[in-house]
Amino acid sequence: MTYDFDAPVDRRGTASLKWLSPPGHEHVPDVIPLWVADMDFACAPAIAEALQKRADHPVYGYTVRPDGYYEAFISWMGRRNHWNIARSWITHAPGVVPALNLAILACSHPGDGIVIQPPVYYPFMAGIRNNGRRLLENPLVIRNGIYSMDFEQLEAMLDNPANRARMLILCSPHNPVGRVWRSSELAKLVDICVARGVVIVSDEIHSDIILGTEPHVCTATAAAAASEWTITLTAPNKTFNIAGLQIANVIIPNPRLRAAYNAQVENLGLGLGNLFGIVAQEAAYRHGESWLEELLVYLKGNEQMVRSFLAERLPRIQAYPLEGTYLMWLYFGNLGMDDMALREFLLSRARIWLDEGTKFGTGGSGFMRLNLACPRARLREALERLEAALVDAGMAR
Numbered sequence: 195m196t197y198d199f200d201a202p203v204d205r206r207g208t209a210s211l212k213w214l215s216p217p218g219h220e221h222v223p224d225v226i227p228l229w230v231a232d233m234d235f236a237c238a239p240a241i242a243e244a245l246q247k248r249a250d251h252p253v254y255g256y257t258v259r260p261d262g263y264y265e266a267f268i269s270w271m272g273r274r275n276h277w278n279i280a281r282s283w284i285t286h287a288p289g290v291v292p293a294l295n296l297a298i299l300a301c302s303h304p305g306d307g308i309v310i311q312p313p314v315y316y317p318f319m320a321g322i323r324n325n326g327r328r329l330l331e332n333p334l335v336i337r338n339g340i341y342s343m344d345f346e347q348l349e350a351m352l353d354n355p356a357n358r359a360r361m362l363i364l365c366s367p368h369n370p371v372g373r374v375w376r377s378s379e380l381a382k383l384v385d386i387c388v389a390r391g392v393v394i395v396s397d398e399i400h401s402d403i404i405l406g407t408e409p410h411v412c413t414a415t416a417a418a419a420a421s422e423w424t425i426t427l428t429a430p431n432k433t434f435n436i437a438g439l440q441i442a443n444v445i446i447p448n449p450r451l452r453a454a455y456n457a458q459v460e461n462l463g464l465g466l467g468n469l470f471g472i473v474a475q476e477a478a479y480r481h482g483e484s485w486l487e488e489l490l491v492y493l494k495g496n497e498q499m500v501r502s503f504l505a506e507r508l509p510r511i512q513a514y515p516l517e518g519t520y521l522m523w524l525y526f527g528n529l530g531m532d533d534m535a536l537r538e539f540l541l542s543r544a545r546i547w548l549d550e551g552t553k554f555g556t557g558g559s560g561f562m563r564l565n566l567a568c569p570r571a572r573l574r575e576a577l578e579r580l581e582a583a584l585v586d587a588g589m590a591r
């Protein structure tokens with residue numbers, strides 16, 4: 195390995211969101227944060243070097259995206275995601291969550307229905323509600339221990355005119371359940387939406403973090419008409435651990451949808467980007483691939499460590515398969531605690547901070563989401579704390 199993911203990086207004192215004290219538990223010392231989705235690893239050296247080089251030039255004025263930025267991104271998408279995109283399809287946002295909100299404003303009206311597939315990344319729900327749209331839920335179902343889409347329920351919901359369904363927000367790969375959707379699943383989803391004139395916003399921010407054997411398929415390539423109906427959101431933020439640089443790529447092949455999206459970008463004055471985000475993204479896509487390959491091996495090792503620890507020492511906690519993302523979906527329901535008690539137990543007794551399943555909406559009760567992206571020794575310490583707390587409470591087995 196060229197890169198040392200075991201090396202601890204002290205993030206305290208950097209105003210890191212992840213390393214704040216858990217609200218209401220400021221008094222608990224030394225809680226291990228395994229919640230929000232950023233990584234405790236140093237980013238690829240090529241990114242830090244590019245940023246330092248640019249910072250050395252002392253004028254940080256308005257900055258456009260240079261040709262090299264587009265070339266690096268288009269090449270990355272072709273190489274890693276097998277989608278050849280045209281430069282004219284690419285537009286922007288200061289992050290995937292802002293892009294999601296802009297897409298909602300661009301392609302729906304107040305009172306329209308927007309579908310999500312919970313349990314799912316919570317800003318989807320916030321974006322729909324905050325913009326005065328109505329939440330339509332197509333909950334995922336668990337079949338033989340695997341999360342799947344419920345196409346029958348989706349069709350019935352879209353076919354009900356009272357729902358005024360205009361858009362579906364897809365999480366692919368899916369945060370928090372860790373699925374990498376197969377092309378057959380995506381094709382079916384696209385067919386259902388296209389037949390009813392429903393725009394798909396496909397949040398593919400986790401598409402580079404594939405830990406299983408199945409490849410990520412871009413929704414826009416999954417069926418014949420898919421690209422005309424899909425707004426694809428991607429970013430280097432998760433892949434390269436640069437979420438603080440606030441950058442995202444929005445790919446919209448359909449000129450009508452793209453014009454509507456860009457009108458919202460203009461309205462809010464978001465056309466120009468963050469200089470350092472632009473520099474970092476180009477460096478990441480140009481020079482970051484070997485770092486990413488090693489990161490994936492390391493994350494896989496972390497996942498296997500957690501999985502065997504739970505199986506051998508804490509069998510009442512059930513880990514779902516992890517095909518993509520570095521976020522593991524764990525079921526704690528067999529411990530017999532309600533959601534409030536579980537949160538309290540983990541923070542106060544085990545001193546570990548996971549993301550509560552209930553944040554992810556319907557289907558999240560009893561679950562916790564664990565972020566694997568930290569040095570393995572720290573992850574192991576978190577599991578040992580959990581085991582000690584459960585043994586102490588007589589709940590380990």
Ligand SMILES: Cc1ncc(COP(=O)(O)O)c(C=O)c1O
Nearest residue numbers: 231289290291315369399431437
């Ligand atoms: C599915 C998904 N979309 C978007 C984001 C956040 O994107 P950004 O920081 O670019 O707004 C996250 C972060 O966890 C995520 O999991």
